[in-house]
Amino acid sequence: xxxxxxxxxxxxxxxxxxxxxxxxxxxxxxxxxxxxxxxxxxxxxxxxxxxxxxxxxxxxxxxxxxxxxxxxxxxxxxxxxxxxxxxxxxxxxxxxxxxxxxxxxxxxxxxxxxxxxxxxxxxxxxxxxxxxxxxxxxxxxxxxxxxxxxxxxxxxxxxxxxxxxxx
Numbered sequence: 294x295x296x297x298x299x300x301x302x303x304x305x306x307x308x309x310x311x312x313x314x315x316x317x318x319x320x321x322x323x324x325x326x327x328x329x330x331x332x333x334x335x336x337x338x339x340x341x342x343x344x345x346x347x348x349x350x351x352x353x354x355x356x357x358x359x360x361x362x363x364x365x366x367x368x369x370x371x372x373x374x375x376x377x378x379x380x381x382x383x384x385x386x387x388x389x390x391x392x393x394x395x396x397x398x399x400x401x402x403x404x405x406x407x408x409x410x411x412x413x414x415x416x417x418x419x420x421x422x423x424x425x426x427x428x429x430x431x432x433x434x435x436x437x438x439x440x441x442x443x444x445x446x447x448x449x450x451x452x453x454x455x456x457x458x459x460x
Contacts, residue, residue, distance in 0.1 A: 310359060311357050316351070316354070317350065319349050320348050324340075324343040329343055336389060338391070344393050345376065347374070347375050348372055352371075362409040363406070364406070367404045371398075371400040377397060379394050394429070395428070398425070416444075423437050
């Protein structure tokens with residue numbers, strides 16, 4: 294199976310302190326060896342006719358430096374996955390065979406900030422939000438947190454010595 298997987302980006306220096314990016318990408322995940330050829334597993338059976346999963350991603354990003362010592366960015370994204378490889382129940386109800394039978398859509402955002410408060414003191418923070426939907430069941434796809442937060446402060450109080458607090 295042949296595939297074309299472009300990655301396109303338009304990067305625009307909107308102002309001297311702001312960069313805007315529009316991105317598109319297409320990728321695939323080929324089936325694993327076990328998804329293709331497992332025959333002796335009592336529960337899951339391989340399928341040599343599986344095709345790859347495909348994903349299309351769309352992203353809008355802003356990179357902003359309001360001052361010399363502050364950098365922040367925000368990324369908004371959306372993706373569509375087709376032909377997800379899933380273990381589908383067989384007619385007997387006792388085994389599962391891998392099939393290209395799933396689809397998933399998702400969207401979210403990521404924000405990050407770095408602030409050099411003083412020569413020896415720096416703060417970093419980021420936040421991510423994501424919603425993913427299983428298109429077959431119209432339910433949450435799982436496998437990823439909806440919200441994720443990180444914060445860190447680092448104080449370099451002596452040469453080669455730092456005190457770090459993160460959560």
